[in-house]
Amino acid sequence: MKLLTYRSEEQLRTGLLTEKGILPLPHSMDEIIQGGTSLLDELKHMAASGTIQDLLQEQEIRFGPCVPRPGKIICVGLNYRKHAEESKMPIPEYPVLFNKFDNTVAAHQDEILLPAHSKQVDYEAELAIVIGKTAKNVDKEEALDYVFGYCAANDLSARDLQFRTNQWLLGKCCDGFCPLGPYLVTADEVGNPNELGIRSYVNGELRQNSNTADMIFACDEIVSYLSQHMTLHPGDVILTGTPEGVILGYPEEKRVWLREGDEVTIEIDRLGRLSNRMKQEM
Incomplete structure (x- = not known):
């Protein structure tokens, strides 16, 4: 999966890149990284069940760092x-x-x-x-x-x-x-x-x-x-x-x-x- 962050209303949000666009996710990147395979499986299911109305396009977003808060x-x-x-x-x-x-x-x-x-x-x-x-x-x-x-x-x-x-x-x-x-x-x-x-x-x-x-x-x-x-x-x-x-x-x-x-x-x-x-x- 290709994950990313983007800025929306001064907040940093997380998305999943699909063939048709970016699916907004309810989790922070920190939560996804720490969530392990079970959360990744959940995200895959979300991507499969998402509708075209949910999607953003890359030209519409302002990217954030893909790892916004690295530890070391x-x-x-x-x-x-x-x-x-x-x-x-x-x-x-x-x-x-x-x-x-x-x-x-x-x-x-x-x-x-x-x-x-x-x-x-x-x-x-x-x-x-x-x-x-x-x-x-x-x-x-x-x-x-x-x-x-x-x-x-x-x-x-x-x-x-x-x-x-x-x-x-x-x-x-x-x-x-x-x-x-x-x-x-x-x-x-x-x-x-x-x-x-x-x-x-x-x-x-x-x-x-x-x-x-x-x-x-x-x-x-x-x-x-x-x-x-x-x-x-x-x-x-x-x-x-x-x-x-x-x-x-x-x-x-x-x-x-x-x-x-x-x-x-x-x-x-x-x-x-x-x-x-x-x-x-x-």
Whole structure:
């Protein structure tokens, strides 16, 4: 199933995308993520019995983040071999971890502010894992059983702030720097997350074109590894890294950083297209 949130009368509501439109749901996204298979079965029944009069159309709604209130936002750096190579950094022996906070969460079609104190904002197409069950010390073989679903993400990064010190946090945590969406797709519909095409576009120009098979640490490895060191809870979001093709990987003389008016689109097989336009903060 493809789930989403949308804004209605200043409230955030939840919907289910069907072939004919969006079916409004009586549950919050938090309730759905925590509700398990029994609630998903109920939603399937609602979709089958809904009438055309109940449906909304995508062009009529204003999207919200598909995971509006994530618990933890954990990110994996340098997790694609070719991206590590273009960044001129060694292949990591263990997952390189950092985090974002809830101020970074944004929605499909939201306008993203380019920070006034940064001149080097970059895009990063990423597959995001959304946890569905409490996970602690889970084996790799069962790790994906704890995943509710997946969505597209853009790990926007202010490179001049990121590399100001040897801690990356500042350049990763600016407001709106973690768009999620447009849909949260349940794990059963996605299938194997380790073989999905992943792409990014800037103003329609293809910049990144890879596959999650190039990950150094696959999704099951990441979930298992994290669960060995911290408890993962329903609604936690894990960004799994970006492939080659980011602006940072270009020769220095060819780097043109994101600027006002640029539209960045992240596209992942089976998950849809996440688009955001940049606006300069004054």
